[in-house]
Amino acid sequence: MLIRRPPDIPTREITEESAYFGRREFLRAMGYGAGVVAASAAVPGALMACAPGQADPDDKLTPWEAVTGYNNYYEFGTAKDDPAKNAHTLKPRPWKVKVEGEVARAADYDLDDLLKPFTMQERVYRHRCVEAWSMVVPWFGFPLKDLIARLEPTSKTKFVEFTTLADTGQMPLIRRPILDWPYVEALRMDEAMHPLTLMVTGVYGKTLPNQNGAPLRLIIPWKYGFKGGKSIVRIRFLERQPRNTWNIAAPNEYGFYANVNPAVDHPRWSQKRERRIGELFRRETLPFNGYADQVASLYSGMDLRANF
Amino acid sequence: MLLLALIPALKLARGVAIGYLGIDPVETLAITTGTAAITLLLCSLAVTPLRRLTGWNELIRFRRLLGLMAFFYAVLHVSTYVVFDQEGSLSLIAADVYEHPWVLFGMMAFLMLIPLALTSTKGWIRRLGGKRWNRLHRLVYPAAIFAVLHFLLAVKLDVRKPVLYIVVLAVLLGTRVVWARRRAATQAPAARQRPAPLTAAEPGN
Numbered sequence: 264m265l266i267r268r269p270p271d272i273p274t275r276e277i278t279e280e281s282a283y284f285g286r287r288e289f290l291r292a293m294g295y296g297a298g299v300v301a302a303s304a305a306v307p308g309a310l311m312a313c314a315p316g317q318a319d320p321d322d323k324l325t326p327w328e329a330v331t332g333y334n335n336y337y338e339f340g341t342a343k344d345d346p347a348k349n350a351h352t353l354k355p356r357p358w359k360v361k362v363e364g365e366v367a368r369a370a371d372y373d374l375d376d377l378l379k380p381f382t383m384q385e386r387v388y389r390h391r392c393v394e395a396w397s398m399v400v401p402w403f404g405f406p407l408k409d410l411i412a413r414l415e416p417t418s419k420t421k422f423v424e425f426t427t428l429a430d431t432g433q434m435p436l437i438r439r440p441i442l443d444w445p446y447v448e449a450l451r452m453d454e455a456m457h458p459l460t461l462m463v464t465g466v467y468g469k470t471l472p473n474q475n476g477a478p479l480r481l482i483i484p485w486k487y488g489f490k491g492g493k494s495i496v497r498i499r500f501l502e503r504q505p506r507n508t509w510n511i512a513a514p515n516e517y518g519f520y521a522n523v524n525p526a527v528d529h530p531r532w533s534q535k536r537e538r539r540i541g542e543l544f545r546r547e548t549l550p551f552n553g554y555a556d557q558v559a560s561l562y563s564g565m566d567l568r569a570n571f
Numbered sequence: 572m573l574l575l576a577l578i579p580a581l582k583l584a585r586g587v588a589i590g591y592l593g594i595d596p597v598e599t600l601a602i603t604t605g606t607a608a609i610t611l612l613l614c615s616l617a618v619t620p621l622r623r624l625t626g627w628n629e630l631i632r633f634r635r636l637l638g639l640m641a642f643f644y645a646v647l648h649v650s651t652y653v654v655f656d657q658e659g660s661l662s663l664i665a666a667d668v669y670e671h672p673w674v675l676f677g678m679m680a681f682l683m684l685i686p687l688a689l690t691s692t693k694g695w696i697r698r699l700g701g702k703r704w705n706r707l708h709r710l711v712y713p714a715a716i717f718a719v720l721h722f723l724l725a726v727k728l729d730v731r732k733p734v735l736y737i738v739v740l741a742v743l744l745g746t747r748v749v750w751a752r753r754r755a756a757t758q759a760p761a762a763r764q765r766p767a768p769l770t771a772a773e774p775g776n
């Protein structure tokens with residue numbers, strides 16, 4: 264197993280393993296082996312402008328109970344506590360991921376085979392929902408770009424699309440057509456290749472709970488949460504921009520890009536401020552969820568009001 | 572009845588007492604109080620049709636209580652919004668109301684409920700006289716309509732609950748229209764001799 268830290272990951276996004284406990288045990292149990300522990304221990308725990316090993320006082324980790332008990336995962340119900348109640352019917356193993364489209368290594372992969380080459384790492388990201396609430400979450404995963412590199416997309420590829428499981432056996436509630444299942448999300452290739460974009464398999468040092476999108480989900484920390492597809496069963500490489508599920512459901516409310524942007528309001532509510540779960544009062548929302556210095560250049564010259 | 576109507580408030584009070592109101596306490600407050608307010612408002616509107624259907628006149632005694640409890644929850648609901656969502660800032664609230672129709676609808680409903688709650692006492696009924704009091708209290712119809720529209724627009728995609736409330740409200744208002752028509756049809760010839768027998772003690776709407 265390769266132990267390395269991509270040089271372009273800003274240290275701000277990485278917490279020290281001692282930020283919480285129980286992770287070593289987990290890693291061992293998961294069979295990731297000592298290599299990962301060593302790798303993450305080698306990662307400087309410093310957050311920008313803070314002493315090493317100290318968390319940014321503005322960004323305290325959102326407790327596990329909230330991260331795993333307050334979810335939007337409509338396949339398991341529309342109330343925030345529905346997924347935690349209902350997602351036990353999801354079976355995250357064995358799991359197949361179909362890779363298709365403009366890609367050399369198109370195939371049906373067993374998830375464990377697909378994950379084998381990658382070194383899992385911890386990333387603490389702010390998570391901003393389009394509904395104007397937010398969390399700070401210690402995800403566990405690997406950069407999507409590493410996976411894409413292995414799958415060898417052709418030069419025609421401009422977009423990557425992620426499809427969520429839609430199985431009435433495991434998700435009885437999808438019989439109600441609240442959204443146009445299966446849930447589909449997509450990224451432009453440069454967004455997908457950005458080092459912040461993360462394939463996630465765990466949270467808080469534990470395997471991803473079903474309600475958080477087990478066994479494999481996407482996290483794009485500068486975009487609204489709905490861009491991060493959960494329980495991914497298909498990755499498709501495309502020449503043309505596909506439509507994403509929420510955009511189909513309400514095109515004037517949810518766009519393709521969905522970058523966190525306090526300057527562009529949702530038609531029904533303001534995006535200027537957000538409630539950090541665990542806090543009573545709202546705080547200012549940051550452009551690109553505070554990751555502007557790393558991602559704003561992806562959109563230079565674009566009208567972000569039109570491309571919301 | 573009072574106890575039933577107080578259940579949501581007691582639940583919230585318990586939550587405050589034990590220091591846990593769900594993962595997002597502000598959302599819990601807003602949803603619990605909003606749902607209680609609109610439910611009680613529709614219950615208060617169900618009194619008259621139920622009384623007519625069943626002939627059970629005692630029901631009228633609950634109407635004021637239901638209306639006042641609805642208002643009580645509406646006050647809590649709006650306070651939650653003013654304090655936690657907008658931090659008491661009038662300019663933020665004004666901007667929110669101006670930009671978002673569903674907030675405007677909630678505000679309209681709330682503003683209409685205020686005079687109704689204030690004039691709910693016997694003293695006010697006497698002061699206004701049954702007829703004027705009744706006319707004023709017809710405000711409850713647009714208030715309820717604004718409230719269900721507010722509910723409908725507040726939720727995302729899953730509109731089953733607000734649609735249920737809209738259907739119930741439509742039935743409650745519909746029966747009044749039907750009854751009024753029928754009364755007009757049967758009483759039209761006799762209308763001149765018999766003015767509507769509404770007393771101040773028992774105003775009907």
Ligand code: HEM
Pocket residue numbers: 597598601602603604605606608609612645648649652656674676677678679680681718721722725726
């Ligand atoms: C100034 C007036 C009002 C304001 C600013 C207001 C604000 C809000 C807000 C912010 C929410 C969203 C809560 C959330 O989902 O987190 C909401 C939901 C709601 N409000 Fe209001 N509201 C007002 C008046 C009313 C009134 C008068 C009623 C009923 C009589 C009402 C009933 C509801 C209901 C039923 C919901 C939906 C709860 C749910 O999502 O299940 N609101 N309101």
